[in-house]
Amino acid sequence: EALIIFAEENLIWQDETIGMQDEWISENNDSMLVWHDETREFSDNAVASESEHAFFEPETERYDSLLNVVTSNLLGEGGSRLYDKSSLYNIDGQYLFDVGPVGFTVGGNYRLYTPDSKGTIFEDTLTYTRQEVMEIDPITGDTTYKIVKTDSSYIKITNWNVGAYLGINYKILNDRMVFVGTVRVDKNENFDPVVSPALSVVYNPAKEHTIRLSFSTAVRNPTMADQFLYYDVGRAILIGNLNGMDSLVTVDSFIEAINSKPTFGWDKLDFFNVAPIQPEQVQTFEIGYRGMFSDKFYIDVSYYHSWYQHFIGYNIGIDIDYNPANPLPSTFQAFRIAANATDRVTTQGVTVGANYYLGNNWVINANYSWNKLDLQGSDDPIIPAFNTPENKFNVGINGRDFVIFGARYFGFGINYKWIEGYEFEGSPQFTGFIDSYSLVDAQVNYRLQKVNMTFKLGASNVLNNQIYQVYGGPLVGRLVYFSISYDWVNR
Numbered sequence: 001e002a003l004i005i006f007a008e009e010n011l012i013w014q015d016e017t018i019g020m021q022d023e024w025i026s027e028n029n030d031s032m033l034v035w036h037d038e039t040r041e042f043s044d045n046a047v048a049s050e051s052e053h054a055f056f057e058p059e060t061e062r063y064d065s066l067l068n069v070v071t072s073n074l075l076g077e078g079g080s081r082l083y084d085k086s087s088l089y090n091i092d093g094q095y096l097f098d099v100g101p102v103g104f105t106v107g108g109n110y111r112l113y114t115p116d117s118k119g120t121i122f123e124d125t126l127t128y129t130r131q132e133v134m135e136i137d138p139i140t141g142d143t144t145y146k147i148v149k150t151d152s153s154y155i156k157i158t159n160w161n162v163g164a165y166l167g168i169n170y171k172i173l174n175d176r177m178v179f180v181g182t183v184r185v186d187k188n189e190n191f192d193p194v195v196s197p198a199l200s201v202v203y204n205p206a207k208e209h210t211i212r213l214s215f216s217t218a219v220r221n222p223t224m225a226d227q228f229l230y231y232d233v234g235r236a237i238l239i240g241n242l243n244g245m246d247s248l249v250t251v252d253s254f255i256e257a258i259n260s261k262p263t264f265g266w267d268k269l270d271f272f273n274v275a276p277i278q279p280e281q282v283q284t285f286e287i288g289y290r291g292m293f294s295d296k297f298y299i300d301v302s303y304y305h306s307w308y309q310h311f312i313g314y315n316i317g318i319d320i321d322y323n324p325a326n327p328l329p330s331t332f333q334a335f336r337i338a339a340n341a342t343d344r345v346t347t348q349g350v351t352v353g354a355n356y357y358l359g360n361n362w363v364i365n366a367n368y369s370w371n372k373l374d375l376q377g378s379d380d381p382i383i384p385a386f387n388t389p390e391n392k393f394n395v396g397i398n399g400r401d402f403v404i405f406g407a408r409y410f411g412f413g414i415n416y417k418w419i420e421g422y423e424f425e426g427s428p429q430f431t432g433f434i435d436s437y438s439l440v441d442a443q444v445n446y447r448l449q450k451v452n453m454t455f456k457l458g459a460s461n462v463l464n465n466q467i468y469q470v471y472g473g474p475l476v477g478r479l480v481y482f483s484i485s486y487d488w489v490n491r
Contacts, residue, residue, distance in 0.1 A: 075120040076232075086115040086224075105167035105182075113159045113224055122228040123240070124155045157228055160189045161221060176204045186219050190227060190242060191279050194219040209291040212302075220280040226312060226338040227277065236316065236334035244276040245337055248317030250381065254332075266324040272317065272381065274339050280312045298355040305348040311341040313384040313425075343378040347371065347386075361399055365415075368393040383425050389434075391420040396441075409447035413458075416440050430472035437467040452487040 025032060044055040056063045073079025092109030119125030135144050165184035171177065180200045187193040200214035222240075229240040253270035260268055288302030320332040349371035356364045373386040396415030404410045421436040443458025457480075461467070464478040 074118055076125070082120045083118045084116070084121060086113070086117065088113055101170065103169045105169075106165070108164035109162070111161045115157050115159075115224055115228065116154075118154055119230070121231055122157060122224070123230045124157045124228075125230070158189075159224060159227065162187050178202045186221065186279075188221045188279065191221065194279055194281065196281075208293075210289065212286075212288045214286045215284070216286075217281065217283050220282070220312065222277045222279065222312060222338065229338070236336050238336045239338070241274065241277040241338040244274055245317070245319070245335070246273040247271050247319075247322070248274065248315070248335065248337075249320050249332075251316055251318065251334075254318050254320070264328050266322075269320070269322075272315075274315055274317070274337055277312070277338050278310045278340050280340070281309045283307045296357050298357075300353045301351070303348070303350050306346060308341070308345040308347070311345040311382065311384060313339060313341060313382040315339045315381050315383065317381075339382055341375075341378070341380050341382040341384070343380045344376065345378075345384065346374045346376065348374070361401055363398050364396070365398065366393065366395040383431075385425040387422070387424055387426075389420045389422045393418055401447075407446075409449055411445045411447070412443065413445075414440070414442045424471035426471060430470070432471040434468055434471055437465065439463075439465060439467070454485045454487075456483045456485070457481075 044057075056066060070079050071081055074081050074083055089112040090109065091111075092107065094105065094107035096103065096105050098104070115122050115124060117124055136142070137144070163184060163186040165182060167180065167182040169178055169180045172179075178201070180198075180202070182198045184196045184198075185193055186196070196217045196219050198214070198216035198218075200212065200216070202213075203211045205211065225240060227240045227242050229238055231238045248271065250270045250272060253268055257265035257268040259265075284304055284306040286302060286304040288300070290298070290300040292298050314336050316334065316336050318332050318334050321330045323330070349369060351367065351369045353367035354365065358364070368391075370391055371388050372390060373384060373388070375384070394415055394417040396413060398411070398413040400411035401408060402410040402412075417439045419437055421434055423432070424434045425431050439461045440463050441458070441460045442462045443456055445454055445456040445458075447454045459478055459480045461476065461478050466475045466477050469476055
């Protein structure tokens with residue numbers, strides 16, 4: 001309240017005050033250290049009144065008791081516990097048949113989401129039925145009215161998707177050229193139906209060579225988080241976006257307004273609106289080739305270019321109590337809100353995979369991919385969360401059916417991966433650069449031919465290179481595994 005009343009005066013003399021404080025601290029540094037130690041001792045042990053508490057020492061009964069209270073109560077109800085009993089139900093079917101030289105494929109699916117987070121993740125928060133109750137003071141006879149909670153329940157969220165598709169394929173030139181056309185219709189409970197056609201051609205000029213060309217469209221409905229998320233992470237509230245938001249302030253302009261002198265720069269604020277989330281649609285052109293040379297060298301190369309409409313990402317903005325009559329805003333809240341790009345977004349990429357076979361027991365493999373997101377110079381505030389390295393490759397060698405100690409069917413594999421660093425865009429506090437890293441994976445296996453079983457012992461990141469794969473996530477090291485598999489088909 002004092003800052004609001006005397007905001008202009010405070011901002012005028014704060015620079016002088018900060019300078020005086022810095023000078024005083026420099027001259028009394030030794031005393032500051034002594035006072036710090038005394039304060040620390042008091043805070044850790046002394047209790048001056050019932051309203052004060054000494055330091056909660058970890059691994060003590062007092063600490064564990066309070067920790068149990070915090071971790072057992074739900075987030076938003078005095079605790080930190082997340083609750084998730086969500087369910088997903090899915091049914092799909094497909095039928096293939098021929099009519100003369102034409103092949104048909106028909107199918108469909110239905111999916112039902114029933115999230116249940118008790119308000120700790122989604123908008124299924126606790127709601128109350130309120131009732132006005134009259135009370136009469138038995139002494140004075142005065143009548144008062146108050147609102148009491150008579151019942152409570154959690155908001156129920158459900159969301160369904162349904163889709164159906166038809167595919168037609170037709171072969172010519174003695175089956176060396178195949179035309180495939182498909183059309184799919186998808187409907188989400190909260191959005192209009194979307195039709196997605198596609199067409200592809202596959203041509204085999206020779207037995208061991210294939211050329212493919214396709215143009216397709218697809219749809220990605222907003223996820224449950226894109227629609228219903230409500231998660232307070234402290235610095236911001238992460239929310240879904242079925243209804244849109246208006247009059248949000250950009251972060252940069254808010255910072256500029258704070259730094260304005262002598263008063264808060266209301267005229268510096270830059271407002272923007274966020275429309276309700278819509279399904280993301282993409283059109284993709286792809287061309288590719290694969291072939292085998294001399295029964296030893298196999299290669300597969302493809303290039304794609306995609307054009308996105310309503311690309312799904314998120315915006316960050318601040319909801320502010322706008323009143324230029326006040327020296328400072330009385331309230332403000334930062335939001336990260338799911339949103340569509342207002343401009344067209346494109347991506348393109350190349351993948352190359354190759355194998356070289358050394359006899360019947362050895363194979364050297366390698367692959368490389370290049371992926372690029374292009375916002376085409378747009379000033380759209382969308383944060384795309386592409387989260388894909390521009391360049392990555394791996395190279396490895398595998399062997400099988402070796403004889404060791406008189407036993408046959410031993411195998412092994414070693415693979416080296418390299419991933420280029422990239423900007424990871426997650427929550428506001430989990431956005432940053434992931435450094436380039438490399439990994440070595442290795443495994444040995446033994447196939448017990450008589451019973452069609454394979455035993456495998458391996459490790460990913462065998463050299464235990466500590467890496468981050470998600471900004472703000474844990475360091476990932478070595479993972480050792482053992483597996484037993486049984487082949488039902490070729491038994």
